[in-house]
Amino acid sequence: ALVKSYAAVDLGASSGRVMVGRVGPDSLELTEAHRFPNRPVRVPEGLRWDILSLYGGVLDGLKAAGQVDSVGIDSWAVDYGLLDADGALLGNPVHYRDARTEGVAEKVWATVPAEQLYAATGLQYAPFNTLYQLVAARGTAQLGHAERLLLIPDLMSYWLTGEQGTELTNASTTQLIDPRTRGWSHEVASRLGVDLGLFAPLRQPGDPAGVLRPEVLEETGLRGPVPVTAVGSHDTASAVAAVPADGERFAYICTGTWSLAGLELDAPVLTEESRAANFTNELGLDGSVRYLRNIMGLWLLQECVRAWGEPELGSLLLEAANAPALRSVVDAGDAAFLAPGRMPERIAEACRASGQPVPASPAEITRCILDSLALAHRRAIEDAQRLAGHPVDVVHVVGGGTRNALLCQLTADACGLPVVAGPTEAAALGNVLVQARAHGLVGDLASGRHLLTRTQPLTRYEPRGDTARWREAQARLTGR
Numbered sequence: 001a002l003v004k005s006y007a008a009v010d011l012g013a014s015s016g017r018v019m020v021g022r023v024g025p026d027s028l029e030l031t032e033a034h035r036f037p038n039r040p041v042r043v044p045e046g047l048r049w050d051i052l053s054l055y056g057g058v059l060d061g062l063k064a065a066g067q068v069d070s071v072g073i074d075s076w077a078v079d080y081g082l083l084d085a086d087g088a089l090l091g092n093p094v095h096y097r098d099a100r101t102e103g104v105a106e107k108v109w110a111t112v113p114a115e116q117l118y119a120a121t122g123l124q125y126a127p128f129n130t131l132y133q134l135v136a137a138r139g140t141a142q143l144g145h146a147e148r149l150l151l152i153p154d155l156m157s158y159w160l161t162g163e164q165g166t167e168l169t170n171a172s173t174t175q176l177i178d179p180r181t182r183g184w185s186h187e188v189a190s191r192l193g194v195d196l197g198l199f200a201p202l203r204q205p206g207d208p209a210g211v212l213r214p215e216v217l218e219e220t221g222l223r224g225p226v227p228v229t230a231v232g233s234h235d236t237a238s239a240v241a242a243v244p245a246d247g248e249r250f251a252y253i254c255t256g257t258w259s260l261a262g263l264e265l266d267a268p269v270l271t272e273e274s275r276a277a278n279f280t281n282e283l284g285l286d287g288s289v290r291y292l293r294n295i296m297g298l299w300l301l302q303e304c305v306r307a308w309g310e311p312e313l314g315s316l317l318l319e320a321a322n323a324p325a326l327r328s329v330v331d332a333g334d335a336a337f338l339a340p341g342r343m344p345e346r347i348a349e350a351c352r353a354s355g356q357p358v359p360a361s362p363a364e365i366t367r368c369i370l371d372s373l374a375l376a377h378r379r380a381i382e383d384a385q386r387l388a389g390h391p392v393d394v395v396h397v398v399g400g401g402t403r404n405a406l407l408c409q410l411t412a413d414a415c416g417l418p419v420v421a422g423p424t425e426a427a428a429l430g431n432v433l434v435q436a437r438a439h440g441l442v443g444d445l446a447s448g449r450h451l452l453t454r455t456q457p458l459t460r461y462e463p464r465g466d467t468a469r470w471r472e473a474q475a476r477l478t479g480r
């Protein structure tokens with residue numbers, strides 16, 4: 001049978017990887033060619049991505065992947081590189097956790113009120129939305145010299161091919177796209193003085209995005225031509241494309257550095273109630289909308305583990321499983337946890353401030369984090385169903401957090417719904433599926449998902465016990 005190979009470059013906030021997907025008429029096999037750390041660097045001017053080291057990792061990964069029929073690239077959202085008139089990168093891309101956007105939203109809302117901004121773009125408030133970053137950068141020498149802005153996956157694609165574009169799913173995280181027309185919001189841009197001419201023309205997932213440059217072929221040992229195919233270049237768009245759901249009555253949680261919890265809809269929800277609940281409408285494949293809330297995710301644990309000197313995760317999670325349940329919880333949706341540093345202390349402080357017992361040992365703090373994440377998952381999925389009028393029977397958990405059985409079980413318990421966990425490398429699989437589809441190997445979103453249910457290992461967790469305990473824990477945080 002005919003089998004094709006696709007390289008999926010997937011850059012997450014904590015690691016980058018190049019995966020190879022082998023796709024046949026009824027088969028899909030994913031293997032890891034190369035994985036490399038993604039370590040942000042703090043320089044005097046702030047927190048930056050080490051973009052050249054990431055690009056080096058991509059090249060190493062393509063070399064390790066060997067001959068493939070196409071390459072697709074996805075990464076975390078919102079961040080970008082600026083190019084000068086010669087096409088050279090101007091400085092290191094700013095990390096979305098950098099402090100430069102503090103206080104910027106208030107300035108933006110003085111010109112375009114938050115209600116109007118939501119009605120026009122459907123994007124939840126997050127300090128790091130590209131729009132706020134661009135307003136924060138106004139007047140800097142770097143932005144003054146910029147002729148082009150490329151989002152991170154588009155920048156990688158440009159370096160690999162020499163061709164520029166702005167892929168739509170990731171563009172929808174800039175807060176400069178109208179989710180109804182799926183085109184630029186000229187009004188928001190002009191009222192806020194953002195030059196849309198900085199952006200390269202929009203591309204749709206599945207569009208051709210050039211071929212690997214001769215120098216890239218030489219460095220990776222690949223035989224040309226190797227096409228690059230635009231995929232859902234926002235990692236969350238790719239991950240949701242690989243949710244192995246059947247039908248429409250499902251919620252998903254993409255768990256990694258973040259937890260992105262919500263629904264797939266066919267139209268945005270732009271009500272005032274939805275804005276107040278901080279739900280976002282990001283654009284997905286085939287006219288779909290990702291209606292979700294950003295939750296701090298395993299970032300909370302990553303930062304603690306870093307503070308504790310990197311103890312082994314497996315034994316820490318075992319101890320956490322035996323620690324008392326729901327003793328203290330924090331609001332895992334709170335942007336107060338966005339910045340790096342002092343995470344165990346910040347979590348302890350939040351517990352103290354809400355009058356709960358203060359977790360002290362790593363096991364207790366880990367349990368507090370996982371209970372808090374499960375609680376935030378519950379709340380997001382409950383709110384999303386209500387706000388969108390879209391009930392669900394099952395919660396699909398994908399991403400790195402599927403390795404955390406305790407988190408999956410607690411999420412099932414908190415939601416009072418079965419959790420189906422897997423695939424772990426969902427973003428890479430969604431990336432592969434869009435490439436395979438562009439080359440005529442798989443059909444629509446639903447048939448790609450069906451292929452996943454037949455080929456990928458999935459684990460089911462049934463809800464245990466009574467959701468009243470979770471309601472009570474929620475009341476400690478919000479009184480509701």
Ligand code: ADP
Nearest residue numbers: 012013014015256257298302399400401403404
């Ligand atoms: P991102 O794409 O945002 O970089 P991932 O989807 O790779 O994130 O998920 C990373 C997270 O997965 C880690 O923070 C960690 O909590 C979890 N994880 C990874 N490996 C394991 C493991 N062996 N056991 C439990 N959790 C794990």
Ligand code: LRH
Nearest residue numbers: 075076077078235236258
């Ligand atoms: C996850 C993610 C998420 C964004 C955040 C900046 O990697 O793309 O969807 O909100 O990074």
